[in-house]
Amino acid sequence: MRDAIGSPRVRDLVLGPMPLRVMPGPCVRFARTVQSNASAEETALVASQDVALAAAILQLAYALRPKGGPDIQTVLDAIRSLGPGILKSLAEGGGWEPLDEATMNDLHIPAVHEHSRVVSERAAWALAASASTRPLAMQAGTAGFFHDLGKLVVMSKAADSCRRLGGWSDGGIPSADLLDREREAFGATHAEIGADLLALWGFPATVVEAVRLHHQEPASHEEASPVRRAVYDANRETNRRQSCED
Ligand SMILES: [Fe+2]
Numbered sequence: 397m398r399d400a401i402g403s404p405r406v407r408d409l410v411l412g413p414m415p416l417r418v419m420p421g422p423c424v425r426f427a428r429t430v431q432s433n434a435s436a437e438e439t440a441l442v443a444s445q446d447v448a449l450a451a452a453i454l455q456l457a458y459a460l461r462p463k464g465g466p467d468i469q470t471v472l473d474a475i476r477s478l479g480p481g482i483l484k485s486l487a488e489g490g491g492w493e494p495l496d497e498a499t500m501n502d503l504h505i506p507a508v509h510e511h512s513r514v515v516s517e518r519a520a521w522a523l524a525a526s527a528s529t530r531p532l533a534m535q536a537g538t539a540g541f542f543h544d545l546g547k548l549v550v551m552s553k554a555a556d557s558c559r560r561l562g563g564w565s566d567g568g569i570p571s572a573d574l575l576d577r578e579r580e581a582f583g584a585t586h587a588e589i590g591a592d593l594l595a596l597w598g599f600p601a602t603v604v605e606a607v608r609l610h611h612q613e614p615a616s617h618e619e620a621s622p623v624r625r626a627v628y629d630a631n632r633e634t635n636r637r638q639s640c641e642d
């Protein structure tokens with residue numbers, strides 16, 4: 397899988413012990429929730445306040461999943477699959493580095509998490525509305541939640557370059573321009589970096605594809621997967637609404 401990661405610069409960004417920094421608030425709440433033996437549902441809710449934290453949990457669940465074990469599609473699935481003992485160890489020594497206040501504010505990191513949550517809900521709802529696509533709604537929700545994970549990777553590893561990019565909201569910036577500037581700065585776009593990392597961590601191919609292509613409108617003749625289309629539409633719609641609010 398390591399060979400699947402394109403350029404050495406991208407490899408440097410996504411490999412390593414823990415390529416993501418987490419927000420301190422959710423990190424502390426997650427540790428408290430796990431220590432208090434809360435239900436899996438409550439723990440998943442807390443973990444989902446931070447995309448990087450949730451990604452680390454899924455990463456571990458995929459790594460430890462027994463052969464032929466149940467499918468892991470969501471943060472809740474991952475938490476059930478890991479069980480309280482492993483979660484406690486993770487909460488105590490997760491190896492993640494908390495973000496400092498200045499970086500969080502400069503790079504609008506809480507806004508990226510909130511945007512991800514909204515895109516996730518919108519993508520899942522779009523597929524849940526029809527009986528034929530309902531089974532894919534969970535995957536769309538997961539892909540929507542992690543679609544901008546690549547931003548968090550570069551924010552964690554190359555905060556100064558992110559500052560030089562001049563802010564990092566999708567809204568208000570033409571996508572092509574944003575993606576070109578990322579390619580120039582990092583050797584890949586945030587969509588490609590996030591997808592490479594998720595592939596490396598064992599996320600399902602459908603989720604990885606939807607993340608990689610979330611800024612590329614499927615051509616009309618193309619047989620795009622419903623998950624990919626739902627994430628693309630949800631991200632575009634969320635950006636459109638957020639731009640209107642600015
Ligand atoms: Fe994006």
Ligand SMILES: [Fe+2]
Nearest residue numbers: 543544566631
């Ligand atoms: Fe986005």
